[in-house]
Amino acid sequence: MGLRLYNTLTQRTEEFRPLHDNIVRMYTCGPTVYHYVHIGNFRTFAFQDVLRRWLRARGFTLDHVMNLTDVEDKIIRNAVAQGKSLRDYTAEYEQAFLDDSAQLRLERAERVVRATEHIPEMAEAVRSLEQKGFTYETEGSVYYRIGKFPEYGKLSHSDFSGIRAGARVDKDEYEKADARDFVLWKARKEGEPYWDSVVGPGRPGWHIECSVMSMKYLGETLDIHTGGVDLTFPHHENEIAQSEALTGKQFVRYWLHAEHLIVEGQKMSKSLGNFYTLRDVITMGYQPEAVRYLLISVPYRKKLNFTFDGLKAAATSIQRLRDFELRLKTSRFADGRDAKVDERSAHALRQFEDSLDDDLNTAEALAAVFEYIRDINTAMDAGDFRLGNVDGALGLLERFDEIFDVLKPTTDASSISEADVETLIADRAAAKRARNFSRADEIRKELLDRGVVLEDTKDGVRWKRK
Numbered sequence: 001m002g003l004r005l006y007n008t009l010t011q012r013t014e015e016f017r018p019l020h021d022n023i024v025r026m027y028t029c030g031p032t033v034y035h036y037v038h039i040g041n042f043r044t045f046a047f048q049d050v051l052r053r054w055l056r057a058r059g060f061t062l063d064h065v066m067n068l069t070d071v072e073d074k075i076i077r078n079a080v081a082q083g084k085s086l087r088d089y090t091a092e093y094e095q096a097f098l099d100d101s102a103q104l105r106l107e108r109a110e111r112v113v114r115a116t117e118h119i120p121e122m123a124e125a126v127r128s129l130e131q132k133g134f135t136y137e138t139e140g141s142v143y144y145r146i147g148k149f150p151e152y153g154k155l156s157h158s159d160f161s162g163i164r165a166g167a168r169v170d171k172d173e174y175e176k177a178d179a180r181d182f183v184l185w186k187a188r189k190e191g192e193p194y195w196d197s198v199v200g201p202g203r204p205g206w207h208i209e210c211s212v213m214s215m216k217y218l219g220e221t222l223d224i225h226t227g228g229v230d231l232t233f234p235h236h237e238n239e240i241a242q243s244e245a246l247t248g249k250q251f252v253r254y255w256l257h258a259e260h261l262i263v264e265g266q267k268m269s270k271s272l273g274n275f276y277t278l279r280d281v282i283t284m285g286y287q288p289e290a291v292r293y294l295l296i297s298v299p300y301r302k303k304l305n306f307t308f309d310g311l312k313a314a315a316t317s318i319q320r321l322r323d324f325e326l327r328l329k330t331s332r333f334a335d336g337r338d339a340k341v342d343e344r345s346a347h348a349l350r351q352f353e354d355s356l357d358d359d360l361n362t363a364e365a366l367a368a369v370f371e372y373i374r375d376i377n378t379a380m381d382a383g384d385f386r387l388g389n390v391d392g393a394l395g396l397l398e399r400f401d402e403i404f405d406v407l408k409p410t411t412d413a414s415s416i417s418e419a420d421v422e423t424l425i426a427d428r429a430a431a432k433r434a435r436n437f438s439r440a441d442e443i444r445k446e447l448l449d450r451g452v453v454l455e456d457t458k459d460g461v462r463w464k465r466k
């Protein structure tokens, strides 16, 4: 059985196959760049990273587009309040998002595109919808008439048949179950940025941005569209209404949504004081890879309870993985190969891969790896693990880290390089041979001060970062 993914549209877990060849055309609703992105948003982006990595591990080629929403109600409000241009205002947050993503080791989509660089195409799409009779105009703004699209509600599985005809909303975001005609093009307002266009002066609504940018780069039918579960309605519902009205074709084949993140059991909110950006958490002394681990350790369709105990546990789990890798790489094992150990490695790899094929069940994949580590440590202690078994064990760890990517420690520019550590370890060995034990102790202490712990074993010195 191949990769299976849960499709919000059909409400079923389906075998995944791209429409054309081996190429996965995928679109992700990126952040609205008006402040630092919080850890709840990063949960969704981390899920997308696992999806990307697993698709590639399964032999697919990716063509993935992520947009940056850099024109929108809140951005305009803040930029105007600060007397800045949109570009000046959003540039800082855009860079912060890319930097934070890199800290979390999130792969960059093949194309990252800005809404403000596609305004003429958006206006063209609005005009096209006008010509097809899906819109009406009021005071210079253009609205989508959802009554004209009978399938409206098919993604969020809501029955909107009782909606009031003509009730409309200007805001980009609105309440659940409150279906309204939504704005495609907002008329120019005094004191706000605007563009001259084929549908008059103004600016695009948020929803049309995604329809236009996704289809421009990926074609009329996408394989996968992802986002946070809160985008299902109205945003994604509106994307479908716009795109399918424009093309008459299915817009997206697989809709994937990541569940919410809560903090210490509560909804994250500024008023509760439990609202965290990645920067907040790192400033508190946590490693980015621990955050990454915690964010992806819970399967994406389950609510994730982000706790500081959980972060500490994530750091411990990462340390266990690194200790195992170190033991594999630095121990002297007896020659030969044990058939049972090899079989155990192959079994763990199968379990790991089957779990990810099962709608990216990261929790089961991790459980398979940790059970394996426990068994192999026992085999090593008993002397059953042989030199010939190392490759199989390292193979599993490599496969694991292609997806989870937590084995390599984050080092900042100020921390000591691997080469310098090795040099000091050699100096210490030389000092010991010369029976200069105070010098040897000094080096150990110097390394400790710089965050490196030495461990003398029968197979020589091992070191790791604290």
Ligand SMILES: [Zn+2]
Pocket: 028, 029, 030, 210, 235
């Ligand atoms: Zn979107």
